Amino acid sequence: xxxxxxxxxxxxxxxxxxxxxxxxxxxxxxxxxxxxxxxxxxxxxxxxxxxxxxxxxxxxxxxxxxxxxxxxxxxxxxxxxxxxxxxxxxxxxxxxxxxxxxxxxxxxxxxxxxxxxxxxxxxxxxxxxxxxxxxxxxxxxxxxxxxxxxxxxxxxxxxxxxxxxxxxxxxxxxxxxxxxxxxxxxxxxxxxxxxxxxxxxxxxxxxxxxxxxxxxxxxxxxxxxxxxxxxxxxxxxxxxxxxxxxxxxxxxxxxxxxxxxxxxxxxxxxxxxxxxxxxxxxxxxxxxxxxxxxxxxxxxxxxxxxxxxxxxxxxxxxxxxxxxxxxxxxxxxxxxxxx
Amino acid sequence: xxxxxxxxxxxxxxxxxxxxxxxxxxxxxxxxxxxxxxxxxxxxxxxxxxxxxxxxxxxxxxxxxxxxxxxxxxxxxxxxxxxxxxxxxxxxxxxxxxxxxxxxxxxxxxxxxxxxxxxxxxxxxxxxxxxxxxxxxxxxxxxxxxxxxxxxxxxxxxxxxxxxxxxxxxxxxxxxxxxxxxxxxxxxxxxxxxxxxxxxxxxxxxxxxxxxxxxxxxxxxxxxxxxxxxxxxxxxxxxxxxxxxxxxxxxxxxxxxxxxxxxxxxxxxxxxxxxxxxxxxxxxxxxxxxxxxxxxxxxxxxxxxxxxxxxxxxxxxxxxxxxxxxxxxxxxxxxxxxxxxxxxxxxxxxxxxxxxxxxxxxxxxxxxx
Numbered sequence: 001x002x003x004x005x006x007x008x009x010x011x012x013x014x015x016x017x018x019x020x021x022x023x024x025x026x027x028x029x030x031x032x033x034x035x036x037x038x039x040x041x042x043x044x045x046x047x048x049x050x051x052x053x054x055x056x057x058x059x060x061x062x063x064x065x066x067x068x069x070x071x072x073x074x075x076x077x078x079x080x081x082x083x084x085x086x087x088x089x090x091x092x093x094x095x096x097x098x099x100x101x102x103x104x105x106x107x108x109x110x111x112x113x114x115x116x117x118x119x120x121x122x123x124x125x126x127x128x129x130x131x132x133x134x135x136x137x138x139x140x141x142x143x144x145x146x147x148x149x150x151x152x153x154x155x156x157x158x159x160x161x162x163x164x165x166x167x168x169x170x171x172x173x174x175x176x177x178x179x180x181x182x183x184x185x186x187x188x189x190x191x192x193x194x195x196x197x198x199x200x201x202x203x204x205x206x207x208x209x210x211x212x213x214x215x216x217x218x219x220x221x222x223x224x225x226x227x228x229x230x231x232x233x234x235x236x237x238x239x240x241x242x243x244x245x246x247x248x249x250x251x252x253x254x255x256x257x258x259x260x261x262x263x264x265x266x267x268x269x270x271x272x273x274x275x276x277x278x279x280x281x282x283x284x285x286x287x288x289x290x291x292x293x294x295x296x297x298x299x300x301x302x303x304x305x306x307x308x309x310x311x312x313x314x315x316x317x318x319x320x321x322x323x324x325x326x327x328x329x330x331x332x333x334x335x336x337x338x339x
Numbered sequence: 340x341x342x343x344x345x346x347x348x349x350x351x352x353x354x355x356x357x358x359x360x361x362x363x364x365x366x367x368x369x370x371x372x373x374x375x376x377x378x379x380x381x382x383x384x385x386x387x388x389x390x391x392x393x394x395x396x397x398x399x400x401x402x403x404x405x406x407x408x409x410x411x412x413x414x415x416x417x418x419x420x421x422x423x424x425x426x427x428x429x430x431x432x433x434x435x436x437x438x439x440x441x442x443x444x445x446x447x448x449x450x451x452x453x454x455x456x457x458x459x460x461x462x463x464x465x466x467x468x469x470x471x472x473x474x475x476x477x478x479x480x481x482x483x484x485x486x487x488x489x490x491x492x493x494x495x496x497x498x499x500x501x502x503x504x505x506x507x508x509x510x511x512x513x514x515x516x517x518x519x520x521x522x523x524x525x526x527x528x529x530x531x532x533x534x535x536x537x538x539x540x541x542x543x544x545x546x547x548x549x550x551x552x553x554x555x556x557x558x559x560x561x562x563x564x565x566x567x568x569x570x571x572x573x574x575x576x577x578x579x580x581x582x583x584x585x586x587x588x589x590x591x592x593x594x595x596x597x598x599x600x601x602x603x604x605x606x607x608x609x610x611x612x613x614x615x616x617x618x619x620x621x622x623x624x625x626x627x628x629x630x631x632x633x634x635x636x637x638x639x640x641x642x643x644x645x646x647x648x649x650x651x652x653x654x655x656x657x658x659x660x661x662x663x664x665x666x667x668x669x670x671x672x673x674x675x676x677x678x679x680x681x682x683x684x685x686x687x688x689x690x691x692x693x694x695x696x697x698x699x700x701x702x703x704x705x706x707x708x
Contacts, residue, residue, distance in 0.1 A: 094392065094574075095383045146521065158530070160517045175552055234591060245571045249380050256379040257372055293499055297559030305564060313594050316695050320590030 028072055031213055035065045061215055068213040075205055075225075082107060082201075082233065091244050098247035108198050111236035114243040115194055118302070119187045122250050126299040127180050129292045134173045136288070176296050183303035190307060194236060201232025212326070222326020230318035230331055238310040246302040258294040369493035376566050377485050383570050393577040397444060403584040404437050404444075411437070433586060436694065440584050447576065454576070454604065455480040462608040483611050484569050490614040491558045491565075491675075494668055498555035505548050512541045547661045554668045561675050565607060572603040583694060593695030594686075601685040606678055613674030617667060 039058050046054035088105035091097040098117040102109060148156040205228040211221030311332060318331040386392055411433040418426030447454070462483045516537035522528045575595040583592030690696070 094386045095380075096387075096574075155523075156521045158517075158519045158521055159514065160519075175549075175556070241574065242571065245383070245567070249383065249570070252379050253376065256375045289503065290499070293555070293559065297495075297556070298563045300556070301560045301563035301567065304560075305567075309598070313591060313598075316594040316690065317588075317591040320695060321587065324587060 028069070028210060028213065031210070032065050032069050035213060036062055039065070064215070064218065065213055068209065071212065071225075072209050075209060079202075079205075087237075087240060088113075091240060095248050096241060096244040098244060099251070101244075107233070107236045107240060108194070110244070111194050111197075111239040112191075114240055114247055115187065115190055117247050118243050119184070119191075122247065123180070123183060123187065123299055123303060126292075126295050127177075127184075129288075129295060130173060130176050130180065133288065133292050134177065137173060176300075179300060180296075183300070186303060186307055190239065193231065194239060197232045197236055201228050204228030205232070219326035222324075223322040223329040225325055226318050226322030227329060227331065229321060230314045234317050235310060235314045238313055242306045242310060243302075246306065250298070253298065254295070258291055258298070369489045369496060373485050373488035373492055373562075376488060376562075377481055377569065380570055387570065387573045396577050396581050400440065400444060400581045400584045403581075404440055407433065407584065407586065408437050436583075436586075436589070440580060443580055443583075447580070458483060458604050458608055462611045483607050484565055487607055487610045487614055488562050488565055490618060491610075491671065492562050494671055495555045495558035495562065498551045498558070498665075498668060502548055502551050502555065505544050505551075509541050509544055512537045512544070516541070544661075547665075550661075550665055551668075554665060554672055557672055557675060558668070561610075565610070568602050568606065572599050575599040576603075579693075589694035591695070593690050593693035596693050597686045597688075597690035597695060600689050601682040605685055606682050609678040609681060610674065613678060614671070617670050617674065 039062050043055055043058040043062075046052075046058065083106055085106060086104035087107045088097060088101055088103060088110040091110065092101060092103070097110070098114050101113055101117075105113065144158065144160040146156055146158040204224045208221040208224030208228060211217040211224065213221075315330060315332040319328055322329040390397075411430045414426055415430035415434075417423070418430060458480050515534050517532070518534055519530045519532045521530045523530075576599045579592045579595035579599060581592070582588040582595065585592075
């Protein structure tokens, strides 16, 4: 199902990313020629009236228009390369991709697959285990026992305990459960961003390149280009790389690290404390607790820190690139306001 | 009865901190887990650290540097010929950036091992201030990461076992708190629960347990963060150099290099030094708090001989014993926080130096944190 979804998505992306350059190129060419003609006329007039400052500005504007034309050709080539570049194979060779990742997928398909895999296989697995632990901890019966003192009518002792392991461990589980809810939310926001990234890339870069031709909208165009490159190229690249590593390493660490190592030691300590009263059931629960804690620790680290890392890189890129091409724009400011 | 239960509770609470204080030996479960953590992904380790993996990236970086140098040289010539000062300044800066890139490529051309030696040196230098023997563990990059992992993992396990034991204690406390004496002749009378105040004690343990949960969570995250840095971050060095080669992508290159230098080089070295401080002094701190607890217990016992203050003694003892368990871990958490703050500042400084001024200007990291 995911594969069909991704396939149709990528096919539409391929044509969508590159079509503006072929479709809009004649319009851009006409605009640039028109601008250069007008500028040349103004340049001649400024020479007659002796305004060297206007001449200097016109020269810069003509260079900028020509540069805009070069930029359109560069980004046209870049978009075509972006759709055909099989980043999935490269990452799989480095063991930085999820198991069964689609071979020869482009950057968008690979990023979407890795994020999907992490959310629906690893994060969901941690959530299910935690849910099972919560049930196990809170499972219990309340018994009420009353004993009459023999020989004395109406006098007795009673006790009504609840037989469950709830307590600070439930506190841990509740915190973990709340955190997982937020982590799912962070991943869904990333899903929206990744799904939108090719569209943002195609639309914003096309508009940005055209806006860069005209003097009054040059800084706005530069900012759009920077934002489009940040979200449309840098962000999917970082997601592919970071989540690919987590997806690949999870199952190896799960069998070698998360299970079977800590449980035995913890169990022996508990047994020594309880003076040999630990049972088979206790050891299973303790091992399971340690497995859930380790898995949750790894998933929490990956879910909370990787978006942070990716967003820092994207934001720095957008800030500095937009500064070089136009007006400075902060991606994080936009994102935090949306969130 | 109260005193026996209280002492039982205290012994149960105090026990794990001592049993795990010594748990960083080579055969401890934390040691086994960390050894597995730093060896089970050997294929990723080999792939991401081999120079041959990046030969294409390095060649591409060199090609871009040479192309940019040629273009910049032409621009400098044009600037000189037409006396365009801004073009000359831009060209001079670009030439300096390219020279810096070239030096970095030469530095890592033999592999990332030059960086590894730098980390070992940093860790040995920072930890030598606390213990002469501590530098023996900082002989290689993997040992530094592994020893730091063992330290924080064993402390996290001690917190988790403390939480488990508290749960068992809570079960006992809840059981005892429901004991009642009933006087009901003809089905009507009174029920007296002498230990009902234990419910408050269980709530107190629940609140203190939340602190232990937070500490265990932060330490576990730190353990796995270190492993992610160890395996994944070498790729940022090479990607950073590649992106830095091209003027327009210099900010992202600078950011990746800043992240690499701060977190791959300085973060483990700082944590290693901090772990040695607490490893050296934590038994003393635990012992000191335990002694205070003994004194407190004696004082309360003498008070109880005058007046029955059992609830007070139970609350005080639970509080002091919990302090003994989480005090050392609290210092560890401080070590993590201080290291993170230093590294965030370093990212900004290195980012600024390597072409990503927005890391410091925009205050992105502060805004995110």
